[in-house]
Amino acid sequence: MTDHLDDSLLHAYLDGALAPDERVGLEEHLNSCPACTEDLARARRLFLAIGGMSEESLGRDLTPAVLQALSRLPRWVPSLAIGELLGALGIGAALILGLGTSEIVDGLSASSERIATQLEVASRQLTSGWAEALERSRSFWSLSEIRLPDLGSAGIWATIAIAALILWFVGNGLVLGQVRRKVWR
């Protein structure tokens, strides 16, 4: 316990919310501390004043007005933020294509190789166990070895894209339909 009792402890005492041993300790302190006794008396007067206040009614029900105000909230605010993101994405994609995709892809691939090398070196220096795990992961699955299968014609890729698109629509429709039926009422 500090030199003086804090307000929350005094309020808990007045509310009868203290444990018996806390109550005994607090009363012992009050017997020897005029400042805390004065604080307790002030808090008790405050409690009595609050308890003596009458309950005022608003006079009219504000619920319809609040609900109406909520329905008028600008719903475009979050969608505008997402819209801005999508717009920036489209502009960025167009810029990347305009600047030359092949140079960027080459640059990204060179950077990723450099980063992979640095990661390997640093990992070996930091902890031998980590480096060993990296080595094992390289033999387990090397991302650089992943290549798209050479299917020959563009028609096959177009078929795959369309099939995946249809599956995507169906899958999303099924799951989102279940979600809407389940919870958001």
Next chain:
Amino acid sequence: MNDGVAMLIAAPVVFGSLVALFSLLRVLFPVQVGSAKLAAIEMPGRSFALGTVNLLLLSVIVAALGALGGGGGGIFQLLALILVGLLVIALGFGLAGMSVLIGERLLPDSSLARQTAWGSATLVLASLTPFLGWFGLFPYLAILGLGGFLIGLFRRSPR
């Protein structure tokens, strides 16, 4: 040795960037991030299913569009880039939602900023665990967050 030094500098910067990104997403887009978190809590199975459907099938579509476009750009590669961008944005929101969820459970009585920062840091560090983090925890959280974000995005407003 230079590589090692560069890596020692880069690693905390990348780590800090991810933590800052997730924290900023929560501040700027509280509705979307909160919806992702809520959906992941209330409907983890459906969130995971939706995330799996979108991640797998969009990846196939992107690969097919990339192959159609060849190496010379064009409309297919533009579409592929836009799809990749959308996927990355959705993953970012989903992971931000997951970091908020982790932070709230780790530090229930702390401030929002502290929860998000610690949640993000925990998510990033745990995802760096060899094998278990790379192939287990991170894909799980990413897919769950992605699905949660999409459910939150398309949910109907309460009446």
